[in-house]
Amino acid sequence: xxxxxxxICAIIIRMVKKQAPLVRLKKNKTSIRFDELVALLRxxxxxxxxVTGSHHIFGKPDQLSIMLVKPHGGKKNxxxxxxxxxxxxxxxxxxx
Numbered sequence: 545x546x547x548x549x550x551x552i553c554a555i556i557i558r559m560v561k562k563q564a565p566l567v568r569l570k571k572n573k574t575s576i577r578f579d580e581l582v583a584l585l586r587x588x589x590x591x592x593x594x595v596t597g598s599h600h601i602f603g604k605p606d607q608l609s610i611m612l613v614k615p616h617g618g619k620k621n622x623x624x625x626x627x628x629x630x631x632x633x634x635x636x637x638x639x640x
Contacts, residue, residue, distance in 0.1 A: 547592050569631050573624040578614050581622055581630055585610065588634060 558617075565584050569576060570580050590602040598614040610633050619630065 551555065569627055571628040574621065576622050576627050578612065578622050579618050581612060581627070584634075585630065606628055608636070 565587075569584075582602075585602045588604075590604045590607075593601045593603040593609065595601075598616060600612045600614060601609055602612065603609040610630060612630070613621075613623065615621060
């Protein structure tokens with residue numbers, strides 16, 4: 545394999561790894577845990593800006609903010625509406 549082919553393969557592998565969590569979110573919006581969404585947002589460079597009760601607001605300079613509601617009463621999975629919001633913001637981010 546020549547050096548140019550190897551570098552193209554490396555770029556493709558990085559792109560697939562970046563898209564894998566987003567693909568998983570799109571496939572199964574009802575069984576995504578709150579801590580999984582938080583980990584994904586942190587991996588994408590977002591940090592917690594504020595927490596008021598169960599409402600967590602994540603932000604990143606020059607990007608849209610995301611508000612997630614931590615599940616209550618023994619529920620561990622996020623509401624599909626929150627998952628859709630994360631998908632929408634991550635797909636429209638400037639560094640994508």
